[in-house]
Amino acid sequence: MLDDPDDRHLLETRVASETLCEGSFLKGRRDTVRMPDGSTSTREYIIHPGAVVIIPLLDDGRVLLERQFRYPVGRVMTEFPAGKLEPGEDPLHCAQRELLEETGYTAGQWAHAGALHLAIAYSTEIIHIFFARDLRAGRRHLDADEFLDVCILSDEDFSAACRQGRVTDAKTLSCALWLQNVRSGAWGLDWRPA
Template sequence: MPNDSDAHLQETCVQSQSLCEGSFLKARQDTVRTPDGALSTREYIIHPGAVVIIPLLDDHHILLERQFRYPVGQVMTEFPAGKLEPGEDPLCCAQRELLEETGYTAGQWAQAGALHLAIAYSTEIIHIFFARHLSPGQRHLDEDEFLDLLVQPEAEFFEACQSGRVTDAKTLTCALWLQNVRQGAWPLRWENA
């Protein structure tokens, strides 16, 4: 959170131009005045925001997804996630994405926190949710969406994170949350769906 004592670090926009206007992402190039008065350039991506869900199953198992991610050219293991629609409440988005991608609905939800994914070049913020008391149902994948579900013991998941088999940043952040919640260090406030 910015405060008055941060003024000596802040940059101000002098000029802004669009580099690309995609249907999902937008790229901008801004000229900024740095704290010492010099001019510099900042290129960044405008992202609508997203959610990620940590679905808790019985007996310390979690629900993950495996999906080919084109930009990195490989199948990634990650928690269910999805982008916010304009004006959409993050909890509503999390509930929608969990159902669409996994077919599960949750009886209880807890908002954990937020993650700024790539602060050097993106506005993306990801809202982190936990879901429990899961009930299976029918998935509703997007037409161009292909993914497998993976039920995994939490201990195996943590080992996959430690060994480098899981490298997705949002999923690694969720691992930190999950570990601290399980240890009782970061309590959650659960609410019924």
């Protein structure tokens, strides 16, 4: 039932569309849609260019995370390294770039785990999930307006931070599920050299 090949009875069709705002990064839209029963409704949503998140695995079994102030929520957040895709950019290239820029690390092996839609009710954002291992430390290349700390946690400390509500970032919590299942062997990864 989860992958019903005939979902036509659930589909909404765009009838009209207008731009509400257009920034350098995000765009706001309002669409009029025809509902499955023939009535119409409106949908307001954000167009996002897409992003990546990286789960960096250190050789000693710990994971690499970041702490940075996130203006919309007004607090310092703990999260896995991540970043937005440039137009036409390959997600793996973006993941490699973001890991180096934000943490200074490069990885000898990468695995694409999957994707997640962060806020399906109001955003087109899709985040590509990558694992990285065989990490080598180097120099960070932060953007001029980027201020963050790199932190290293054991799986136990990371899991406790999630459970205790000290990690509330949705992409990082989703990655915690991936990490738990990969570590247990329940979910396999296709590792490839960098």
